[in-house]
Amino acid sequence: MKILSLQSGTSADGIDVAIVDIKADGSRGPDACRTPWLTLRPLLTRTVAWTPELRTRVLALADGGSIDAAELCRLDTRMGQEFASAAAAAIKHLGSSVDLVVSHGQTLFHWVDGGHARGTLQLGEAAWIAEAAAAPVLCNLRAADIAAGGEGAPLMGVFDRAWLAAAAADTGGSVATVNLGGIANLSVVSSDGTVMAWDSGPGNVLIDAVVARASHGVDGFDADGRLGAAGKVNDRLLAMLLQHPYFLRPAPKSTGRETFGLPFVDSALASVGGDSPMALADLVATLTRLTARSIAASLRSSGAAQPARLIASGGGVRNPSLMSALGAELVRDGSDLVSSNTCGIDPDFKESLMFALLGFLSWHGVPCELPASSPGRARVAGHIAAGPKPLRMPEPLNGIRGLRVLAPQHRTPAGPGTIL
Numbered sequence: 001m002k003i004l005s006l007q008s009g010t011s012a013d014g015i016d017v018a019i020v021d022i023k024a025d026g027s028r029g030p031d032a033c034r035t036p037w038l039t040l041r042p043l044l045t046r047t048v049a050w051t052p053e054l055r056t057r058v059l060a061l062a063d064g065g066s067i068d069a070a071e072l073c074r075l076d077t078r079m080g081q082e083f084a085s086a087a088a089a090a091i092k093h094l095g096s097s098v099d100l101v102v103s104h105g106q107t108l109f110h111w112v113d114g115g116h117a118r119g120t121l122q123l124g125e126a127a128w129i130a131e132a133a134a135a136p137v138l139c140n141l142r143a144a145d146i147a148a149g150g151e152g153a154p155l156m157g158v159f160d161r162a163w164l165a166a167a168a169a170d171t172g173g174s175v176a177t178v179n180l181g182g183i184a185n186l187s188v189v190s191s192d193g194t195v196m197a198w199d200s201g202p203g204n205v206l207i208d209a210v211v212a213r214a215s216h217g218v219d220g221f222d223a224d225g226r227l228g229a230a231g232k233v234n235d236r237l238l239a240m241l242l243q244h245p246y247f248l249r250p251a252p253k254s255t256g257r258e259t260f261g262l263p264f265v266d267s268a269l270a271s272v273g274g275d276s277p278m279a280l281a282d283l284v285a286t287l288t289r290l291t292a293r294s295i296a297a298s299l300r301s302s303g304a305a306q307p308a309r310l311i312a313s314g315g316g317v318r319n320p321s322l323m324s325a326l327g328a329e330l331v332r333d334g335s336d337l338v339s340s341n342t343c344g345i346d347p348d349f350k351e352s353l354m355f356a357l358l359g360f361l362s363w364h365g366v367p368c369e370l371p372a373s374s375p376g377r378a379r380v381a382g383h384i385a386a387g388p389k390p391l392r393m394p395e396p397l398n399g400i401r402g403l404r405v406l407a408p409q410h411r412t413p414a415g416p417g418t419i420l
């Protein structure tokens with residue numbers, strides 16, 4: 001079936017769109033048919049820019065700004081409409097309809113209290129997307145897990161188990177992944193098929209925040225890690241930042257921009273003091289090291305077997321300073337850092353593929369077993385907006401055996417005026 005995936009991450013840097021074809025292998029007899037191997041082939045991938053004013057508003061709110069009901073309604077509607085146009089343009093470009101859209105939406109708030117997720121809010125009204133795509137839309141993917149006692153995040157563990165468990169079993173060792181989005185999330189897949197997944201803390205979010213502030217919003221990130229490479233790590237500031245209680249909490253755990261934003265950096269800067277303001281490059285170098293160190297330390301203290309290999313994805317893979325700082329931290333533990341590209345997945349779209357897989361699972365009635373879900377309480381993820389036609393769901397599957405990711409059908413060139 002063809003599934004269109006829509007999402008905008010914590011960085012709110014754009015709408016990631018992917019259309020993939022997922023096929024269930026039914027050639028192994030009736031039992032295997034109900035627990036098939038899946039193959040996933042990307043047919044189209046692209047990132048569509050948000051209207052700048054919408055992005056600015058979302059970032060301000062995600063950083064703690066307030067909003068009234070009227071504006072929340074307008075924002076939810078406008079984001080739904082922008083997701084809808086991104087979906088419609090992709091379908092038009094592909095030249096064929098899709099069977100299902102999975103829309104994660106834009107997270108505005110992930111409510112964590114007493115160390116547990118209590119609620120989560122993603123914007124982008126699905127009804128607009130269902131109209132534009134003329135297909136059912138699965139949205140609100142995290143709520144069922146939270147209501148059943150889970151964290152609702154990170155979802156990547158579900159994908160990584162399906163994608164990597166067979167490889168871990170073959171090698172007899174664990175394989176780990178890190179997604180370097182705004183927040184960094186880790187999965188460790190062990191050779192017995194068990195998975196741990198959690199947020200280690202900041203990915204690009206702090207680097208982006210200080211660069212955006214210093215440039216008055218002209219630059220949104222440390223392009224190609226140039227500032228990080230030019231600056232010098234301030235050890236006192238690094239030590240102060242590393243004292244944040246989140247880093248000490250045991251996994252599984254999840255976090256967001258509410259915890260790791262400018263107030264966190266500014267209060268550490270204020271405690272460290274100093275005669276003159278810190279140079280931007282030194283601050284970026286320090287935050288880059290913080291990100292790398294907190295990921296490596298989190299992996300080390302997780303209790304999972306140290307993996308031979310950490311497979312990185314997300315926009316942070318494009319930051320050579322971050323990648324080399326992380327590589328250097330991992331070398332000490334005997335782990336290798338590679339981009340997911342070397343394993344056949346475009347690092348910019350691994351999350352898109354993950355959402356497509358979640359869509360396939362829910363569509364087939366398969367519970368979304370997040371690694372942190374309470375035992376026996378995995379739930380089918382998401383709500384469905386039916387769209388213009390009556391809903392016809394397939395016969396449920398018992399589960400899946402695993403997932404093979406095939407090479408993309410073709411690379412999609414940038415479309416006019418929409419691609420970042």
Ligand SMILES: Nc1ncnc2c1ncn2[C@@H]1O[C@H](COP(=O)(O)OP(=O)(O)O)[C@@H](O)[C@H]1O
Nearest residue numbers: 009010011181182204221223224314315318319
């Ligand atoms: N060329 C680059 N140099 C440095 N950092 C980059 C580059 N391209 C992207 N990034 C980083 O990746 C981030 C976007 O990553 P992404 O995986 O989309 O995060 P999210 O899932 O939070 O949206 C940007 O905000 C930026 O920090």
Ligand SMILES: [Mg+2]
Nearest residue numbers: 009011013014
């Ligand atoms: Mg993004």
